[in-house]
Amino acid sequence: MSDPLAEAIAMLKLKAVLTKTVTGAGAWRVRRSDEGLSFYCAVLEGACRLEREGDEPLTLHAGDFILIPAAYNFALTSLVPPASPGVDTLPIEVAERHFRLGDPHADPEMLALVGHCMSESPDAGLLVSLLPGLVFVRDEKRLSLLVGLLKDEAQAQRSGKAFMLARMLELLFIEAIRSGTSLATPGLVRGLADPRIAQAIRLIHQEPARKWTVQALASRCALSRSMLFERFTEMTGVTPMGYLLSWRMTLAMQLLCDTGVTVAEVAERTGYGSASAFSVAFTRYVGVPPGKYAQHRAAVKHVGLADTG
Template identity: 35%
Template sequence: MDVLSDVLSAVRLTGAIFFDSTFREPWVAEAPRASVIAGKVMPNSQYVFFFHTLIEGACWVEMTDGSAEPLRLEAGDIVAFPMDDAHALCSAIGMRAKPDLAMYHHPIDRQLPYVVNEGSSVGSCRFVCGYLGCDIRPYNPFIKSLPRVLHGRGTARQGWLASLVHHAVSETDRGNPGGETVLAKLAELMFVQVIREYVEGLPEDARGWLSGLKDPHIGQALRLIHGQPAANWTLEGLARAVGLSRTVFANRFTHYACDPPMQYLARWRMQLAARLLENPGISVAQAGAQVGYDSEAAFNRAFKKVVGLPPGTWRKGRAPGPGLPAN
């Protein structure tokens, strides 16, 4: 079981490239908090955040609230803001410009991306920018384990990905049918590659769900849970399967996943069940059975405890609009 792929699929990671921009010095482009414009750019996603890929040139990126040090970007870098922070891309530190919120919508009369081209010159920069969206309810263990700024150094210039980025840029220039889909998939691929590099670089003592993927014992436990979510897992059974005592396993799992093992299992089951409930051909009882509950009553109790609503009510109302990462 590839746990990361399983989670990204279950929470419906979706990409979209909206802007292909070339700026000449001096320049600044300020982005608002993604939650402000999420419903306009990715209305089908519960949670949305920005990413930027620098194709040519070099520049700075800063949090607009000044809460972090400016970050230098070079050609080939990818930067994402998973925690809904407003930020600015600029040719010199400290430059600001009020975001134009009217720019953030999906056009009905043209194909994405929007192209802004001030012309190339010494010191100019070219960006491909967009959004990544996903579900965060009922449970997304992945998103809350990300840093405020996710920086992939030179990621877009590496081997196969560099070829895809080059192809995507040419798609922008040609405006071929299906180009938006090509760009959306590229956005997802770039983000996953940045995540893989981020996980590889995490120190041994790092805390969080992504760090747990690297730990031999907790990574194995996560593979078991995600590989067989409906199995009759117990704390003792999982601990035994990964070769740890009950107490050591429970403490270690909680350290990494930020949830105790059985609570994690229950929450993940509800994420899977919520997806099943979107299918009108699957009854509440069938959805519960597919995630490990022998009776509809037991599933109803578990779903309401984790989600806050009975499964039937969830199904009728679906999830509310864009939000913030759940704790």
């Protein structure tokens, strides 16, 4: 059976950028602008606060975990932050991957594991848009186990470290999203919480090339056409056919990155009767023809390999 959440996260191709531990004492505030990178924080001891524009501050205690799949402007602060909102604290690196915040001479009042990661997917923006804006998890033992393993792997020097961190981050994302609470924004996760809408999403993922209609999906989900359309749109933020198109284009962009896959093959695997029909749809959706898109991604991949050589 198709697992849409796992598929979307696997397609993100997550790569750890930095994982570190931080301690804090006194009044401190660290403001970040990660420009869309994914950010996570696990509070191991003590407490701190998360400040995000448009939201009330969220107090985090030991055992709490937050995940922001696409982080922009936010801040972590002490429970009583500096009086001036414009005051930022400069982290002090006291050991490799370990930083101190606030009063460097006082006993630590908070210990946390924080980190951010990037997506190497060409369509990361589309995939992240399907996930919640913020995930909050409290006292979840399975997640705590993953956090401990991630911390151990990040701080050790073992062969295969990059591969292990990438797989752990995928597990961390999935476990956090399915066990936590998130903002009630439309998207994939909210849609999967409704059994009938989840069935429709799974059908689309299982057979993206099928000539789906709203009526065909509705009949497979034991709903009327109008009820499926309304509930699907309310839960996911897009219409059933809009979601089908976006998932087909997501698959197409992934396939076009694979060497040796022709445009005609991509068209067939994503439900288009001809390469020309697919090319028109892809160009309208992405902004460039599939052939040109594939050439661009191949050039980017070549440059990336050269940089690591």
